[in-house]
Amino acid sequence: MPFGNSFLPNLADVRQEVLDAMLRRPISHRSAEFHKLFANIQTGLRGLFGTERPVYVATSSGTGMMEAAVRCAPRGRILALVNGAFGERFARIAQACGREVDRCEIPPGQVPEPSAVAELLSRGSYSAVTMVHSETSTGALADVRGIANVSRSAGAVTIVDSVSGVGGAPFHFDDWGLDCAVSASQKAIGLPPGLGFAVASADFIRNAADVSDRGVYLDLVSFDAYAQDNETPTTPAVSLLFALEVEVAEVEREGVEARWARHDAMRTSVECWSSQLQRDTDLEVGILARPGARSPTVTVLQLPDAMSSDVLITDVAVRGYLIGSGYGDLATTSVRLGHMADHTVEELAGCLSAIAESFRAIKRAR
Numbered sequence: 001m002p003f004g005n006s007f008l009p010n011l012a013d014v015r016q017e018v019l020d021a022m023l024r025r026p027i028s029h030r031s032a033e034f035h036k037l038f039a040n041i042q043t044g045l046r047g048l049f050g051t052e053r054p055v056y057v058a059t060s061s062g063t064g065m066m067e068a069a070v071r072c073a074p075r076g077r078i079l080a081l082v083n084g085a086f087g088e089r090f091a092r093i094a095q096a097c098g099r100e101v102d103r104c105e106i107p108p109g110q111v112p113e114p115s116a117v118a119e120l121l122s123r124g125s126y127s128a129v130t131m132v133h134s135e136t137s138t139g140a141l142a143d144v145r146g147i148a149n150v151s152r153s154a155g156a157v158t159i160v161d162s163v164s165g166v167g168g169a170p171f172h173f174d175d176w177g178l179d180c181a182v183s184a185s186q187k188a189i190g191l192p193p194g195l196g197f198a199v200a201s202a203d204f205i206r207n208a209a210d211v212s213d214r215g216v217y218l219d220l221v222s223f224d225a226y227a228q229d230n231e232t233p234t235t236p237a238v239s240l241l242f243a244l245e246v247e248v249a250e251v252e253r254e255g256v257e258a259r260w261a262r263h264d265a266m267r268t269s270v271e272c273w274s275s276q277l278q279r280d281t282d283l284e285v286g287i288l289a290r291p292g293a294r295s296p297t298v299t300v301l302q303l304p305d306a307m308s309s310d311v312l313i314t315d316v317a318v319r320g321y322l323i324g325s326g327y328g329d330l331a332t333t334s335v336r337l338g339h340m341a342d343h344t345v346e347e348l349a350g351c352l353s354a355i356a357e358s359f360r361a362i363k364r365a366r
């Protein structure tokens with residue numbers, strides 16, 4: 001399948017130039033050449049995270065960085081905001097790491113409201129709040145700044161999973177006053193899977209040094225120390241860093257704000273397309289996430305009654321496009337589109353017309 005035809009929610013469509021970069025002979029991660037590579041990618045990554053802090057780079061998937069963040073969190077009870085599968089994963093990780101966790105359950109497609117979270121925080125004593133920025137299982141985009149404000153007032157740190165957000169959705173780690181945020185290479189950043197990213201405030205790292213049981217491999221305190229010298233604590237996936245260097249050059253060429261605007265335009269075009277489709281046909285095709293809280297990188301489309309996701313996905317594939325099934329309980333009744341990283345509005349329009357044709361063809365065949 002050529003570039004521009006894969007709209008999976010869990011895997012970016014990777015540009016050939018980025019893939020080609022991985023064929024270079026690896027270099028030692030303790031060499032001057034590596035220091036230069038690391039410094040180069042920092043500039044682009046800091047732009048995507050909206051920070052002047054170092055961005056830690058780990059050879060790990062996103063989940064590894066979620067675990068790293070939780071293990072470095074200040075001792076005490078954790079409030080986990082759960083509005084989908086990845087919010088639930090954060091809660092589960094915290095429990096598995098021996099933390100006491102209270103869940104705040106929010107219906108799929110909805111997002112945590114700062115006032116409701118403030119209320120919960122006032123009733124208990126929490127050291128940290130975990131939340132998901134772009135909930136890839138539902139396509140909802142949460143108000144990270146709003147939640148961080150109420151957490152800070154309650155004396156809790158905010159830990160954000162922005163695995164499908166950073167790279168596509170505006171993110172301002174410093175201005176929003178965040179404590180720790182994590183992401184990964186294979187979503188809106190547009191790389192193959194294999195790298196995890198994290199940013200932590202200076203205070204978060206200082207406090208983490210006093211937290212026991214941080215482990216070794218994903219200890220953010222050690223990532224912070226090594227990042228000062230443009231290095232990683234252990235041998236990184238250097239080939240992926242070569243790929244990242246090419247992608248951050250593209251980020252700088254396009255501009256971070258323009259990259260975010262392009263994603264915003266993709267969200268809008270899916271919204272327009274779905275209302276147009278409902279007007280033109282009697283098909284009930286809804287977007288799961290509530291208006292005003294929709295991710296610019298992932299859309300979950302709710303299918304008309306009695307249409308199953310695998311029938312649609314197969315028909316769309318015949319028309320040359322790859323889309324994903326719903327997640328968990330929503331697997332058969334919805335499909336997910338990932339419009340992220342280097343996708344354009346034009347490529348997305350091609351995918352959306354293929355989906356519309358499939359809807360009509362499946363309806364005719366009934």
Ligand SMILES: *Cc1c(COP(=O)(O)O)cnc(C)c1O
Binds near residue numbers: 010061062136184187
């Ligand atoms: C993909 C994803 C993750 C992490 O998944 P990995 O498979 O561990 O990289 C975490 N949170 C969200 C919101 C995601 O989309």
